[in-house]
Amino acid sequence: MTDKNSNIEELFMKLNADNAPGQESRQKNNELKLIGDKIEGEYVDFSHGDVDAHKPIPGVLDHYIDGFNTGGSQAYTEYRGQAELLKETAEKLGSFTGTHISPEDELIITPGTQGALFLALGATVTFGDKVAIVEPDYFANRKLVHFFRGEVVPVQMDYLNHDDKAGIDLSELEQAFKNGVKVFLFSNPNNPSGAIYSSEEINQIAELVSKYGVTVIADELYSRQLFDNREYTHLIAHPGVDRNKIITIIGPSKTESLSGFRLGAGFGSSEIIDRMEQLQAIVSLRASGxxxxxxxxxxSEPEGWMAERIESHQAIRDDLVTLFRDAGYKVRLTEAGSYVFPQAQNLSIDDVQIAKILREQANVAVTPGTEFAPYCTDSFRLNFSQDHGKAVDAVKRIIKVLENYKNG
Amino acid sequence: MTDKNSNIEELFMKLNADNAPGQESRQKNNELKLIGDKIEGEYVDFSHGDVDAHKPIPGVLDHYIDGFNTGGSQAYTEYRGQAELLKETAEKLGSFTGTHISPEDELIITPGTQGALFLALGATVTFGDKVAIVEPDYFANRKLVHFFRGEVVPVQMDYLNHDDKAGIDLSELEQAFKNGVKVFLFSNPNNPSGAIYSSEEINQIAELVSKYGVTVIADELYSRQLFDNREYTHLIAHPGVDRNKIITIIGPSKTESLSGFRLGAGFGSSEIIDRMEQLQAIVSLRASGxxxxxxxxxxSEPEGWMAERIESHQAIRDDLVTLFRDAGYKVRLTEAGSYVFPQAQNLSIDDVQIAKILREQANVAVTPGTEFAPYCTDSFRLNFSQDHGKAVDAVKRIIKVLENYKNG
Structure with missing residues (x-):
């Protein structure tokens, strides 16, 4: 809930990032009551992808070195990005999403997709604004709304019981819009479940945001890595969507393994992009030139590179999902991206304890379910962009360790 | 002034970045009444340094390539930075400022010094907080306070009439503190004037912030590039300052010409650093790994490199200041950093017009004075980290062009 008088300490209590992916080494583990032994095995950090197992796009370092050698014009770009690269990227993203993107007015390059998300929220949400957030969805979404003093309006997604649609509750979404929601933020494919919104769901979302004049931020970070030849519908290409009210964000950090460069992009409404650039000017000036x-x-990946990447990830997904299901976990078969979000059954411990115990006894890092929705206390997220064999071994350890914590 | 009910459009009107350095190409020049001819000459962009004329530290690209080849552990660091680099950087910054910095708790690596500034403000300023800002000072300072819904309390600096101290009005500063200022943000060396705060001024600031319990953000971005063997006093090393209430920010973007990497650092209060990291987690995750x-x-620059850099910049400074003074401008002799901030006399045009006219008729970019203080309508800032000869030619053009716009 929004509190107009909250001071800075209160504000930051809600932003606590100690359980966020990548921060595990800062946690203290003093209060754990461990049952059973530690199982030895090679460490797997499922909190993010392994760019050593799935390497960056070949040749990318050469582009970087060329950029460095270009000198001043590459070091100091406009805040929204270097003009030629904006042009090239607008063409690529336009072709990918099936829409025309003006490189001058409708695109901004950001420090990672996280940067695009921050700027998009900062450019659209202020004090008291209601923001519809899907549960479960990316953990930073709710924190961002909180930071900008908006109010989170949760919308449920029944992600475990569908495989032909994401399972968003569209009547709850409409009710939220009726109740004055100003911005709707959602990831598609959904993070953490790997669900893809069906074209029917996207059509209905397009109708609803148009009917109620809602601004949409569509996080399509994982939309290139589609499994089983699934279809994907880009909301921004829908004819019913008001171009001035949509921002799509995307970046090369995941499927393309370029996270170390911190690059992302936002495109759509020129008005919102303008504000994002103004905000960028005081946040970090620009993505590293x-x-x-x-x-x-x-x-511009080499021929066949993306197909191979999808194929190798699909094979890892299949093995991990089979392992979890055979052990009685409920888990959706990832349709896109590289997350699985298994739900454990009958455990005596909660998700934060699960994560700590797995770190201690299975030598793996996972992300607790409540980072994605308050009710996901029995779930945890794994990024399976890992070495295939190590990931399989690690999931076997996870299953074995958690057996010791079953009820009854 | 703060308005609790301001909407997002009103918020961003005050953040307008069209006149900010580097954004000149986005300006429209339709309303200019030009007097006299355009003077031909090679373009100089005085809005920032020229890293082609003053190149990055030798060998830096090799470190980058090593980092890329290190792979995953370099791509995905903790949000506050990679542990080994934190250790190394804490030692270097501690030695530079004469204080001990804990690498685990008192240091964060950020996307540029701008990133450190944003995080430091975001971690200390919230709705209605009063923030003391020097006039003139770095243009983003006031915008940041505005963005975080604080209230700017201006403190004057008589930068034109001193050369043995910055000239901050310490009684006005104390009055501001008495009136409830929570945070004091200032750059030392001062941007745009190039003034260094004397040790006596720093002592008095230390006493005042301690007496009134004010949090200080000290922007020391340019504190390595000192001219004429000037002395420099780091506030954080002052024994009277409460360590929990100070953050110093600094980075290698200016003197070291590493802006293209987007690297900065904040160090000091562990409590504030913690919050800065929590904020970083939702802003951009981390500085590019x-x-x-x-x-x-x-x-760790090569032997003699820094001395040469200072010497070459001091020589450019001398020539530009002499040119401006001979033409009747008031200008402080830069004591540190690479800015001059000349005040024109008897012009019929204001600073924003000056900048636009100089772009059109002198083929140079400068930054309007009102970006730094509302009253600096007759001033403009030049970053003289440029090719020496081109900078001299450009300033001659500036002086000649502006002669046409004199009153009477």
């Missing part, structure tokens, strides 16, 4: 040169690799 | 490897070059 030299890093921007690495964008040349994006959507 | 690969870029962080470039920090190995910082404070």
């Amino acid at each position: 030299y890093s921007q040169a690495a964008l040349k690799s994006w959507f | 690969y870029s962080q490897a470039a920090l190995k070059s910082w404070f």
Whole structure:
């Protein structure tokens, strides 16, 4: 809930990032009551992808070095990005999403997709604004709304019981819009479940945001890595959507393994992009100028590279999902991206304890379910962009360790 | 002034970045009444330094390439930075400022010094908080306070009439503190004037912030590039300052010409650093992991490199200041950093018009004075980290063009 008088300490209590992916080494483990032994095995950090197992796009370092050698014009770009790269990237993203993107007015390059998300929220949400957030969805979404003093209006997604649609509760979404929601933020494919919104769901979302004049931020970070030849519908290409009210965000950090460069992009409403750039000017000026040169690799991967990447991830997914299901976990078969979000059954411990215990006894890092929705206390997320064999071994350890914590 | 009910459009009207350095190409020049001819000459962009004329630290690209080749552990660091680099950087910054910095708790690596500034303000300023800001000072300072819904309390600095101290009005500062200022943000050396705060001024600031329990954010971005063997006093090393209430920010973007990597640092209060990291987690996750490897070059420049850099900049400064003074401008002799902030006399045009006219008729970019203080309508800032000869020619053009716009 929004509190107009909350001071800075209260504000930051809600932003606590100690359980966020990548921060595990800062946690203290003093209060754990461990049952059973530690199982030895090679460490797997499922909180993010392993760019050593799935390497960056070949040739990307050469683009970077060229950028560095270009000198001043690459170091100091406009806040929204270097003009030629904006042009090239607008063409690529336009072709990918099936829409025309003006490189001058409708695109901004950001420090990672997280940067695009921050700027998009900061450019659209202020004190007291209601923001519809899907449960479960990316953990930063609710924190961002909180930071900008908006109010989270949760919308449920029945992600475990569908495989032909995401399972968002569209009547709850409409009710939220009726109740004055100003911005709707959602990830598609959904993070953490790996669900893809069906074209019917996207059509209905397009109708609803148009009917109620809601601004949409569509996080499509994982939309290139589609399994089983699934279809994907880009909301921004829907004819019913008001272009001035939509921002799509995306970046090369995941499927393309370019996270180390911190590159992302936001495109859509020129008005919102303008504000995002104004905000960028005081947040970090620009995405690293030299890093921007690495964008040349994006959507220009070598022939067959993306197909191989999808195939190898699909094979890992199949093995992990089978392991979890055979052990009695409920888990959706990831349709896109590289997350699985298993729900454990009958455990005596909650998700935060699960994560700590798995770190201690299974030598793996996972992300607790409540980072994604308050009710996901029995779930945890794994990024399966890992070495295939190590990931399989690690999931076997996870299952074995958690057996010791079953009820009854 | 703060307005609790301001909507997002009103918020962003005050953040307008069209006149900010580097954004000149986005301006429209339709309303200019030009007097006299355009003077031909090679373009100089005085809005920022020229890293082609003053190149990055030798060997920095090799550190970057090593970082890239290190792979996953360099791509995905903790949000506050890679542990080994934190250790190395804490030692270097501690030695530079004469204080001990705990690498685990008192240091964060950020996307540029701008990133450190944003995080430091975001971690200390919230709705209605009073923030003391020096006039003139870095243009983003006031915008940041505005963005975080604080209230700017201006404190004057008589920068034109001193050369043995910055000239901050300490009684006005104390009055501001008495009136409830929570945070004091200032750059030392001062941007845009190049003034250094004397040790006596720093002592008095230390006493005042201690007496009134004010949090200080000290922007020391340019504190390595000192001219004429000037002395410099780091506030954080003052024994009277409460360590929990100070954050110093600094980075290798200016003197070291590493801006293209987007690297900065904040150090001091562990409590504030914790909050800065929590904020970083939702702003951009971390400074580019690969870029962080470039920090190995910082404070490890080749023998004589820094001395040469200071000498060459001092020579440019001398020529530009002489040119401006001979033409009747008031200008402080830069004591540190690479800015001059000349005040024109008897012009019929204001600072924003000056900048636009100089772009059209002198082929140079400068930054309007009102970006730094509302009253600096007759001033403009130049970053003289440029090719020496081109900078001299450009300033001659500036002086000649502006002669046409004199009153009477």
